[in-house]
Amino acid sequence: MRRPAAIDEILRPRVLAVGAAVLAMTWLGPLPEMASRYFTAHMAMHVAVVAIAAPVLALALGGLRADPARRWPVLFHPLPASVIELVVIWGWHSPALHHLSRHHGWALMLEQTSFFAVSLLLWLSAFGGDPLQRAERTAAGIAGLLMTSMHMTLLGVLLALAPRQLYGHLPATLDDQQWGGVLMLTGGGISYLAGGLYLLLGLLKHREPSPGTPP
Template identity: 50%
Template sequence: MKRASLLAGLALLPAGWLLAWLPLGMIGHMAGHMIAVAIAAPLLAFGLAGTAADPARRWPHIVTPMAMMLVELMVVWLWHLPVLRAAARSFPVLVIEQFCFLAAGLLLWSSVCYAPRRAAGIGALLLTSMHMTLLGVLIGLAPRALYPMAHHGLAGVDALVDQQLGGVIMLLLGAASYFLGGLALLASLLRQRSIA
């Protein structure tokens, strides 16, 4: 199961990176972000859990759920500033951006998969779901295009509509992934307590 999770996470990364690089505007860029941080990262974290490559096992005093939730929050919000979003049109900056998303996601999901910290992990994932929801709503409901200089999207789709659809993708994939992850952790914690 862990090997399949690791392989699935590794297989999804190139797809996400390609979506972020292709001229698909905020729709593709946001799909690439969400694949890295909310789909591939949890699969990779689950696949690495308990191994020598598990960041939470290697650095248990640093890779903690609440600390990594804050790291992930800063990475996600900073890269959605209009100036950084525009800079990510350049391939070298896009590579750095996508690496930041993957690293932040992997660290957060690794910290919550670490068995001794499951209770704190629930809180970290639910807080992450909340900040993803807030950012998705802000992007999706903004009255004007926040990223007009970054719009290089689908033909016939203007920058505001592209941005709104990007916000919806963040809500559907990002917020849902963290919320469902938190619920899954809660269910596993409740099962453990009922067995004990």
């Protein structure tokens, strides 16, 4: 069973440009400076990188000769990739590492780079690969994205409903932390859920018998 390319070839350069622009605005705009003071700004950077830039770039690169999931399919399996992303995301949201990234530019750069790397790894694992064989990894891609959606949602709920501040950064407030959790819940959780449902719909569509094919 062959699954069609993620996007039309004519749209690839535009989609690639959109993903690169989101990444540039996130890292070169006002958010990095604001992130040291406001948890919501820090979380906005996180969501922009993993839930917008990474999936858009994966859609643009998936299936091309430059697609690493096509060159090294064993290294780009969705389920291990989802576990790696879970460890990295939750690790950087531990109080010690989060404090480090909020107060040191090199740590923020390392955090953001690791966020981008693991999220692109997962999205490419789900959307990339050889166009003739990519359907074989679709089920694993669905599972990986949905699992990530669940742990992103859990993290968002934890931050949004926490009765006290989990990170002691001034002038951040409990409301600031809670709004950051809502951003994670709606942005991060929904993006990965939408990606999983997109793959599921594609899988169901291409399993439907074509007209004239006996059941």
